Amino acid sequence: MxxxxxxxxxxxxxxxxxxxxxxxxxxxxxxxxxxxxxxxxxxxxxxxxxxxxxxxxxxxxxxxxxxxxxxxxxxxxxxRVAAVFQEPTLLPWRTVEENIRLALPKSLRQTDLDSLFQTLGLSTMRSLYPSELSLGLARRVALARAFATEPxxxxxxxxxxxxxxxxxxxxxxxxxxxxxxxxxxxxxxxxxxxxxxxxxxxxxxxxxxxxxxxxxxxxxxxxxxxxxxxxxxxxxxxxxxxxxxx
Amino acid sequence: MTLREVNSENQQSQSGQPSHDRSALAQALTPALTVLISLVGLFLLWSLAATMWPSRAFPNPGQVWQVLVKDTVSGELPYHLGVTLARVAASFVLAMTIGSVIGIALGTYRRADQFFNAWVILFLNVPALVIIVLAYIWFGLNEVAAIGAVAVNKIPNVVVTMREGARALDPRYREMAQVYRFSALDRVRHILLPQLQPYFAAASRSGIALIWKIVLVVELLGRSNGVGFQIYLYFQLFDVAAILAYTLTFVAIMLLIELLLVQPFERHATRWRRRPA
The missing domain is CATH 3.40.50.300 (P-loop containing nucleotide triphosphate hydrolases)
Structure with missing residues (x-):
């Protein structure tokens, strides 16, 4: 409903x-x-x-x-709104997964992100820092962050x-x-x-x-x-x- | 990730594996070894000079060591050292907390900065001695006045550094946090503090060095214990060996704090930065 x-x-x-x-x-x-x-x-x-x-x-x-x-x-x-900015705007001091989870509302913090990571080809990169990603990958993480919030x-x-x-x-x-x-x-x-x-x-x-x-x-x-x-x-x-x- | 990137990463991890342990150990030891050799050199130079110009006012390392051992055994040195360290710690925490809050506020609000900038410059330029003397006159010869005076001496430096940090904050992260509705606590923890970390590190580095020097002056002028008081006492007795023993012990402890506390913390806080290949 x-x-x-x-x-x-x-x-x-x-x-x-x-x-x-x-x-x-x-x-x-x-x-x-x-x-x-x-x-x-x-x-x-x-x-x-x-x-x-x-x-x-x-x-x-x-x-x-x-x-x-x-x-x-x-x-x-x-x-809830979500945004993918011109630049990925990931927090450099947090890992890929932390970047995504931080953007989630409290009720979704522990949600299962596996399928989202899978779809975007990020499964092996959860624990990397943004400085270790290419621009294309960082953009994918920004997309993942936006969709994860279920806006x-x-x-x-x-x-x-x-x-x-x-x-x-x-x-x-x-x-x-x-x-x-x-x-x-x-x-x-x-x-x-x-x-x-x-x-x-x-x-x-x-x-x-x-x-x-x-x-x-x-x-x-x-x-x-x-x-x-x-x-x-x-x-x-x-x-x-x-x-x-x- | 392109296929080429994946491949190059695989190669890296394969070639990096076998020699990893040895090179890591050597890498960890080299800086420590360099420091050790350079300190031994200084020690030899000092012994040589003390033998060439023997004088009561210029003891050789052996004599200093004797005083150091004697005062440690009697418990006198650890007591005064502890008192001074406690004062350093209290003034440091006080100065960093108050200075950071003021600095971040001034860096964030332009109008406030324009108004208070003159105050900051004034306090930056008031000599430490004046603040100490005034604190003792106004608040009496007590611990609060001593620690407060040291903190007031350091606060303007912290304010200036943290103000630069707050000015350099990247608005994009703030906007991202706003769009994704970060809580106030999350904003401080994940947006504000990580960006201010280098400035905080710079302020505490220069802070600790400055504070312990001022603490000695405070102790000399108005306290009846602490390293500063002891140095003043031995100055009156013209006992250079004791003066050096106290100074060197304190410097050694500050060095240990730097190596065991400050540097590991900094390494942890900057672990996300790309390491040079």
């Missing part, structure tokens, strides 16, 4: 977010940004660099308080940036397999169209700064049918629709 709030969408209505630089110049990062991510949906926030994607995530994560507008996270009372909503901020394409692709598949085993409402920031087409149910395209929704691209096709041929067709129609943005 799910609580009522659990099936609620992620609803975002940010009227304005302005940054004031040290010289006193104010820059409007976001203006009239509203969108919705349905329950259990994987959405991507795509846009040119500097359009306020990361700022949007920071607002939703509660790290930026100074903005006008509102947002509502799904999940009701159990509204009502998951935010990912370009989690595969600065990896070689082969590793990034491998991680995208890993992300998909963990996510399908533990489906949760997810919002991922990216500027990689192919990545967005591969992973998401819908792509929310942002305009250049000040960021607002330029359009929405629904990828209705189930993920298992998104082979290279289909992906390039999807890519073409996406580019036709949003030629001015990219």
């Amino acid at each position: 799910q609580p009522v709030g659990a099936v609620a969408p992620l609803r975002v209505d940010i009227a304005e977010k302005t940054f004031r630089s040290a010289q006193g110049v104010s820059v409007t990062a976001l203006k009239d940004l509203s969108f919705e991510v349905r329950h259990g949906e994987f959405a991507c926030l795509l846009g040119p660099s500097g359009c306020g994607k990361t700022t949007t995530l920071r607002i939703l994560l509660g790290l930026e308080k100074d903005f006008t507008g509102s947002f509502r996270l799904p999940g009701g009372e159990h509204n 009502a909503v998951l935010f990912l901020d370009e989690p595969f940036v600065s990896l070689d394409e082969q590793t990034a692709e491998r991680l995208r598949y890993l992300l998909l397999s963990v996510w399908s085993a533990r489906p949760t409402t997810a919002l991922m920031v990216t500027h990689n169209v192919r990545e967005a087409l591969m992973l998401s149910d819908r792509i929310i395209v942002l305009s250049p700064r000040p960021g607002h929704v330029r359009g929405v691209f629904d990828v209705r096709l189930p993920r298992q049918y998104r082979n290279p041929q289909v992906m390039s067709d999807l890519g073409r129609s996406f580019r036709e629709k949003f030629a001015d943005v990219l």
Whole structure:
């Protein structure tokens, strides 16, 4: 039996977010940004660099308080959020497993993480320190940490940036397999169209700064049918629709 | 992990296994051996100099050793040593606790720092002797005044070091902790303290050295026991051998504390750092 709030969408209505630089110049990062991510949906926030994607995530994560507008996270009372940041942000002085367990709420601290470690290929690395991991592995640990908390909503901020394409692709598949085993409402920031087409149910395209929704691209096709041929067709129609943005 | 990485790790563990024990033992002994040889050298130099210029004011190691043994057997040396060590420990704990709290607060709140910075500079520059004398005048010739005066001398140094540490805190870890809703205790234990550890180590290193020197002055001026008091006594008797005996014993004990307590603790606290290959 799910609580009522659990099936609620992620609803975002940010009227304005302005940054004031040290010289006193104010820059409007976001203006009239509203969108919705349905329950259990994987959405991507795509846009040119500097359009306020990361700022949007920071607002939703509660790290930026100074903005006008509102947002509502799904999940009701159990509204745990999880985030995978641009950098893995693991505590260097704690082992892989400690890093993950520390992020868990008290009630889940002793939970069995074996299958999660298994899926992400981290079983043999539980007792390593983050400095002993490659960037790709550290990213996997960050993914494991996010999924282990069983969040009502998951935010990912370009989690595969600065990896070689082969590793990034491998991680995208890993992300998909963990996510399908533990489906949760997810919002991922990216500027990689192919990545967005591969992973998401819908792509929310942002305009250049000040960021607002330029359009929405629904990828209705189930993920298992998104082979290279289909992906390039999807890519073409996406580019036709949003030629001015990219 | 790529296949290549797995392979290279396997090779490392295979080649590292057989010679592991011997090289580990040698590695552990080399620093100790170096220290020993260098100390023996200093000892020889001292004996040589004392034989070349024999004087009551410049005893040779043998004479110092005799005093040391005599006072140890009589129980006088261990008593005064214990008293001084207790004072060092009390002032150290006091100074580190108060200094860290103030330092972290100043490093975190800019406005507070701007206001109190002048105070910190003032206290940094008040001579130790002035603080000791004032403490004895205001609070009397007692233990509280003695320990308090030493702590007050050390606190500004701790404040400055810990303030740097708090300024260098990485906001990303704080944000991560906020997103994952770490409890206050977890934030202190797993986010704050590990980041401050190097600064804490630096402050305690320089702290112990400074504190024990000031404790001797405090004892000389206003206490009737402790190493400082004994040194003052032997100064009046012009007994250099006894002065050296007390000093060397105390230095030896501080060295032991460094080797047996401070360094193992530091190794434990920094075990996560990547070791040089």
